Amino acid sequence: MKIGAIQFEPLFGEVDRNLELAGSLIMKSDADLLVLPELFNTGYVFTSREEAISLSEQIPQGRTTQMLCDVAKEKGIFIVGGLVEKDGDRIFNSAVLVSPDGYVGRYRKVHLFFEEKLWFDPGDEGFSVYDTGVCKVGIMICFDWFFPESMRALSLMGADIICHPANLVMPFCQDAMRTRCLENHVFAITTNRVGTESREGKSLHFTGGSQITGPDGRVLFRAGEDSEETGTAEIDPMAARDKKINEYNDLFRDRRTNLYGALLKGRNF
Numbered sequence: 001m002k003i004g005a006i007q008f009e010p011l012f013g014e015v016d017r018n019l020e021l022a023g024s025l026i027m028k029s030d031a032d033l034l035v036l037p038e039l040f041n042t043g044y045v046f047t048s049r050e051e052a053i054s055l056s057e058q059i060p061q062g063r064t065t066q067m068l069c070d071v072a073k074e075k076g077i078f079i080v081g082g083l084v085e086k087d088g089d090r091i092f093n094s095a096v097l098v099s100p101d102g103y104v105g106r107y108r109k110v111h112l113f114f115e116e117k118l119w120f121d122p123g124d125e126g127f128s129v130y131d132t133g134v135c136k137v138g139i140m141i142c143f144d145w146f147f148p149e150s151m152r153a154l155s156l157m158g159a160d161i162i163c164h165p166a167n168l169v170m171p172f173c174q175d176a177m178r179t180r181c182l183e184n185h186v187f188a189i190t191t192n193r194v195g196t197e198s199r200e201g202k203s204l205h206f207t208g209g210s211q212i213t214g215p216d217g218r219v220l221f222r223a224g225e226d227s228e229e230t231g232t233a234e235i236d237p238m239a240a241r242d243k244k245i246n247e248y249n250d251l252f253r254d255r256r257t258n259l260y261g262a263l264l265k266g267r268n269f
């Protein structure tokens with residue numbers, strides 16, 4: 001199958017324009033599974049929780065999820081993309097997975113970054129893996145990569161491909177993803193955005209470099225730091241299923257879970 005990352009520059013608050021651009025980029029791609037950036041429909045630099053609420057949408061009824069469902073159906077593909085989710089009086093930094101048959105599932109960002117803690121509620125549903133029929137897909141969002149537990153949990157749940165919408169502002173993720181993929185023997189599609197958002201005296205520059213990483217830690221595609229581009233890689237998702245390193249070692253069977261107690265507790269020093 002062919003997997004792809006759509007790196008582009010959303011403009012803050014211009015939901016019509018961002019959806020139209022994302023839709024046209026999806027229509028031009030020949031990938032079977034595409035990942036859009038985190039918050040691709042709204043932009044990232046919010047100035048208040050009220051502003052984030054005003055741009056939030058219900059999943060799956062909202063227009064962004066419905067637009068993704070429409071293009072996924074038309075193209076016969078799977079798409080993952082990020083948006084602000086409204087659920088009653090709570091809002092989440094979420095991502096959805098849609099298929100040719102419609103909405104499949106969502107993920108609510110567990111590890112909120114920086115001022116996201118002021119705008120969003122922390123994800124309350126943990127991690128999920130979705131079976132597309134061809135492969136098993138796990139979702140995490142941007143800063144989740146900083147916590148190895150995110151990809152470990154998804155991989156232990158059987159994910160072959162980690163879909164990773166991002167709005168990265170630091171330069172470390174791409175190199176780290178090589179290790180994350182190697183230590184879990186999974187594929188990952190990290191889709192970052194490009195551009196700078198300046199709002200009410202705050203400015204963030206997004207670092208591009210979207211990356212598709214293989215289970216052996218190899219970089220299968222790396223985008224430029226400023227360019228709007230769609231990158232793809234032809235992969236066999238089944239390559240992620242065999243966790244053997246050699247005839248004596250297996251990544252998951254060799255885990256000594258009875259000796260890892262500290263991992264399940266909070267900081268204890």
Ligand code: ACM
Nearest residue numbers: 113142143167168
């Ligand atoms: C991030 O989590 N958007 C850095």
